[in-house]
Amino acid sequence: MTPAPMTCGPTPVLSLDRVPEPAERDAVAVRLAEIACAAGVILRRYELGGCRHHLKEDGSPTSQADLAAEAQIVAALAETWPGIPVIAEETAAEAAPAALFFLVDPLDGTKDFLKGTGEYTVNIALVSGERPVAAALAAPALGRVWAAGDRAVEAPIVEGVPGAFTPVAARPVPAEGMTALVSRSHGEAADEACLAALPIGRRRGVSSALKFGLLACGEGDVYVRCGPTMEWDTAAGDHVLTQAGGRLVGPDGAPFGYGRRPGQYRNGPFAAFGDPAYAARAVLPATSPKRA
Template sequence: MTPATPSATTPVPALSLDRPPGPAECDAVALRLAGIAAAAGVILRHYELGGCRHHLKADGSPTSQADLAAEAQIVAALGEAWPGIPVIAEETAAEAAPAALFFLVDPLDGTKDFLKGTGEYTVNIALVSGERPVAAALAAPALGRIWAAGTRALEAPIVEGGPGAFRPVAARPAPPEGMTALVSRSHGEAADEACLAGLAVARRRGVSSALKFGLLACGEGDVYVRCGPTMEWDTAAGDHILTQAGGCLVGPDGRPFGYGRRPGQYRNGPFAAFGDPSRAARAVLPATSPTRAG
């Protein structure tokens, strides 16, 4: 059976801070998030093709008109669909407090690549319950691909600014000839290399942004290591999609991430993401990331 495609008429499941969403609700939320992410992608494509003013934030990372415009649309759409559920978003709501249920939003992950015109950037939206994401969407507007996950991982083409027909996807077992590592085009740490050196990596593929998670979920790569600093909105959506595709993301203790770390200002530690969870125990990660945000 082909999974439903979100539309303006797709029923919006009610969400309450008083109870966690059930499986059917998570699936419906994921489809609606996919529609919201794809709509934000239309805004990003407009700026990408027409020019975009940008500047550096205090931490040295870039932000742009596109980030702000896409985030405004996402936050408004989430507020309309689920009033009362907090939204933690990179550009305008990074200091908001989490709750029993909350959204994490990165309207433009991979701003550097967006500004360079590589097309390897994403829109990330995740619903978190009990410190773990339970529904998510990740769109790659310039590549015409979008992923979503509630209780299972799905992918669809982006057609006329919205998701087309979804199909289930699954991560692949680690190939016997060696894994393909998805490595960042703009970030890199000596610790990343040290961790990869201890794994059976046969080849590397340069990929930017949270797109790596989508590719892992589809079996187009096997491992992604990041020891440098990232934020929760960078990883939550991809983490859930990869996990529902059969893969995993683990920290230095070998356990999945918990989300809603406001005392740490939503900063992640080092992690390794695998398509094949049987390889996760081989990852040797440093205990902490550098303090400078990436």
């Protein structure tokens, strides 16, 4: 039987002393998708109209668009779920997590945004007990948004809002081998070493957390990243992929835990697979190299 499309029921009330029930998580995910798409409208205005930017202390770019989109997301989350902390890349990266908290990247792939490639995303995840339980991943320029609560779905973005959601599923590795989704602007020797241990049939250049959405809907098979990333880069995509049947693992072969404030929310190396049967074959270094 074909699963029914996801629809938005009443938005659940969230509180720090209660884990959202599985039946509530889809509705949370749909609301997160709405918020992400609204932020995407802001990003599109800057993308098409020019955008001032500068480099942060770590050498990565930030822009007017990042800040405007983040302000919109944080305000929408506070209005919908007051009292739930938000850990956001640009303005709240030093905030402390709680039993329930949001991780937000208002513009993942700023370099590609500034270049006009369209391969950037808005990432929002709700984390409970160190793991995401609801998430949205929007690609505004591509007109696609993924969401996941208890299951993973995708919708077109229509005039700045999600259209009809339909279920997605990661695929088994095809006979011709894996399609590796590789970064256009990052790369480490360790990435290549991990890919060399896998049956790679072709490579596809893709930027930002868009890779997670493509893995979740069967448009790729593996994404390896040994260079430094932050929790807000991966949490939403991790959950979408996991609920679509895939898996993200770290060097120990276990899923990531989120809320690592002592580590300033930094991730270690990871490999994301559409087909979880291959996760045990990931050969990853213990730590990521530090940014120069």
